Amino acid sequence: MPQFPRICILGGGSAGWMTAAALATKFPNAGGEITLIESEQIGTVGVGEATLPHIRFFNQALGIDEPTFMKTTKATFKLGIEFCDWGKRGDRYIHPFGDYGFPVDELDFHQAWLKLHQAGKAHRIDDYSFPILAAQEDRFKIPEGDVNEVGSNFGYAYQFDSSLYAKFLRSFSEARGVKRVEGRVVDIGLGATTGHVETLSLEDGSKVEADLFVDCSGFRGVLIEQTLETGYEDWSEWLPCNRAVAIPCESKGELSPYTRATARTAGWQWRIPLQHRTGNGHVYCSEFISDDEAIAQLLDNLEGAQLADPNQLYFKTGRRKKFWNRNVVSIGLSAGFLEPLESTSIHLIQEGITTLIELFPSAGIEALDVDEYNRRMGLNFERVRDFLLLHYIATQRDDSEMWRHFRALKLPDSLDERLQAWLSRGHIPAYEFGVFLPPSWLAVMLGQNLMPTDYDPRLDRYEMDELHQRLETIRTQTADAVRATPTQAEFLAQYGAASRSPRAKAAS
Numbered sequence: 001m002p003q004f005p006r007i008c009i010l011g012g013g014s015a016g017w018m019t020a021a022a023l024a025t026k027f028p029n030a031g032g033e034i035t036l037i038e039s040e041q042i043g044t045v046g047v048g049e050a051t052l053p054h055i056r057f058f059n060q061a062l063g064i065d066e067p068t069f070m071k072t073t074k075a076t077f078k079l080g081i082e083f084c085d086w087g088k089r090g091d092r093y094i095h096p097f098g099d100y101g102f103p104v105d106e107l108d109f110h111q112a113w114l115k116l117h118q119a120g121k122a123h124r125i126d127d128y129s130f131p132i133l134a135a136q137e138d139r140f141k142i143p144e145g146d147v148n149e150v151g152s153n154f155g156y157a158y159q160f161d162s163s164l165y166a167k168f169l170r171s172f173s174e175a176r177g178v179k180r181v182e183g184r185v186v187d188i189g190l191g192a193t194t195g196h197v198e199t200l201s202l203e204d205g206s207k208v209e210a211d212l213f214v215d216c217s218g219f220r221g222v223l224i225e226q227t228l229e230t231g232y233e234d235w236s237e238w239l240p241c242n243r244a245v246a247i248p249c250e251s252k253g254e255l256s257p258y259t260r261a262t263a264r265t266a267g268w269q270w271r272i273p274l275q276h277r278t279g280n281g282h283v284y285c286s287e288f289i290s291d292d293e294a295i296a297q298l299l300d301n302l303e304g305a306q307l308a309d310p311n312q313l314y315f316k317t318g319r320r321k322k323f324w325n326r327n328v329v330s331i332g333l334s335a336g337f338l339e340p341l342e343s344t345s346i347h348l349i350q351e352g353i354t355t356l357i358e359l360f361p362s363a364g365i366e367a368l369d370v371d372e373y374n375r376r377m378g379l380n381f382e383r384v385r386d387f388l389l390l391h392y393i394a395t396q397r398d399d400s401e402m403w404r405h406f407r408a409l410k411l412p413d414s415l416d417e418r419l420q421a422w423l424s425r426g427h428i429p430a431y432e433f434g435v436f437l438p439p440s441w442l443a444v445m446l447g448q449n450l451m452p453t454d455y456d457p458r459l460d461r462y463e464m465d466e467l468h469q470r471l472e473t474i475r476t477q478t479a480d481a482v483r484a485t486p487t488q489a490e491f492l493a494q495y496g497a498a499s500r501s502p503r504a505k506a507a508s
């Protein structure tokens with residue numbers, strides 16, 4: 001292999017263009033050696049609109065100007081995800097991007113809250129979270145200044161039109177030397193002795209040669225699976241939803257800075273507000289509902305006029321047995337898929353890209369790097385799987401076959417152990433390579449009515465009144481900070497990113 005490998009990316013969806021943009025930025029002298037092949041005839045999956053806060057750091061690392069990005073991709077800001085009807089019908093909570101309150105000296109805030117809650121002296125935990133209260137009132141601002149201030153101690157993400165994002169990154173990458181080839185790959189040449197992929201042949205007879213291939217060909221997995229037969233670890237036992245239907249509609253009402261996930265009888269429905277429309281979809285399990293019923297349920301629950309025909313998607317939850325096999329690294333849907341309940345797919349693409357860059361085979365592919373890549377990505381996928389499963393099993397619902405299926409499910413040990421630590425003493429172990437930090441677990445467990453029986457005994461060195469006073473100060477400051485925050489529509493308008501007509505909220 002030459003000093004810097006020639007790279008070929010197969011696929012021009014979000015995964016392909018995010019990979020191209022990042023590699024061209026991080027290795028600017030190698031721009032001419034990066035080729036991306038995509039086929040307009042095949043097209044992209046056409047969904048994937050809600051993200052996690054980490055995407056901001058991805059865009060920042062590329063030097064992308066935020067207002068330009070917001071305007072180009074018709075994006076809105078996202079402070080978290082609202083979950084409706086999950087613990088039981090009628091329940092509603094927000095998983096916010098940010099901590100609740102502040103630690104009490106070295107002790108977690110939620111432990112102090114649990115102690116007060118058990119004594120009947122705490123408000124809702126939501127009242128100590130700026131992003132939750134701001135989201136509930138459709139307000140938004142960029143966190144700024146001191147992270148010790150309640151109004152700045154939070155994160156945010158975006159909700160955007162993913163096809164516009166891929167287009168945006170295409171121009172960005174081509175301007176940095178990435179070569180785009182249009183056409184369908186119909187044949188793949190393997191090295192006789194190495195078994196490595198060497199050439200991709202297109203329908204028009206042309207060929208692309210490279211040393212390292214990134215498979216971003218979507219669910220097909222043209223290189224990683226159809227060619228190398230890497231194998232797939234099927235996780236449908238835990239996450240049985242296997243289909244989705246997406247339908248955009250006209251927006252109604254205030255521009256909400258959050259995604260909504262509403263539990264249904266055989267799956268759940270997403271609502272993602274963009275500047276120009278609202279994205280909707282129904283993720284469901286075909287064992288418990290027919291496609292026609294699933295579409296009918298979605299159409300019955302649209303807030304505005306339908307803007308396109310249903311886009312039907314089929315998938316199997318799980319992960320590739322090896323994400324990196326020989327000289328092929330799979331990124332995006334070709335690497336695996338976990339349902340979009342917590343908007344994790346684009347994040348897993350980002351993890352794949354940053355891990356590849358960190359372990360980049362500039363002097364040849366080393367088995368140690370390949371193993372490390374596979375280990376890290378395996379942990380990332382597994383931890384997302386456990387977090388998603390938490391939503392289905394922390395429930396009192398048993399009103400349909402799907403919910404009864406989850407009531408009887410044997411959990412993976414990794415999730416079972418976390419639940420025991422929480423239920424006994426409110427402990428949430430931190431771990432390596434997992435995107436969801438303790439506040440996220442806390443949000444879902446409390447939001448779905450899993451209350452620990454005890455709290456950290458170190459809290460007993462504080463008088464109840466002192467703890468109460470500390471939490472009251474945080475609660476009052478949070479409410480004041482939210483009142484002084486503009487609506488998202490107002491914020492977008494003054495931020496230089498076009499928006500629907502702003503409607504003022506009293507800021508008093």
Ligand SMILES: Cc1cc2nc3c(=O)[nH]c(=O)nc-3n(C[C@H](O)[C@H](O)[C@H](O)COP(=O)(O)OP(=O)(O)OC[C@H]3O[C@@H](n4cnc5c(N)ncnc54)[C@H](O)[C@@H]3O)c2cc1C
Nearest residue numbers: 011012013015044045048050185217218332333340345346
């Ligand atoms: C129902 C659903 C909802 C989702 N919602 C979210 C969400 O809210 N948030 C989130 O983060 N993610 C979400 N995702 C995931 C997200 O859509 C994908 O992770 C993201 O779009 C990346 O897709 P991709 O680029 O891997 O594949 P694709 O978009 O399918 O792109 C594949 C590319 O490969 C090309 N290709 C394939 N075969 C060939 C060939 N033989 N020759 C040439 N080119 C070829 C295609 O033309 C295309 O350019 C969702 C996914 C689904 C299914």
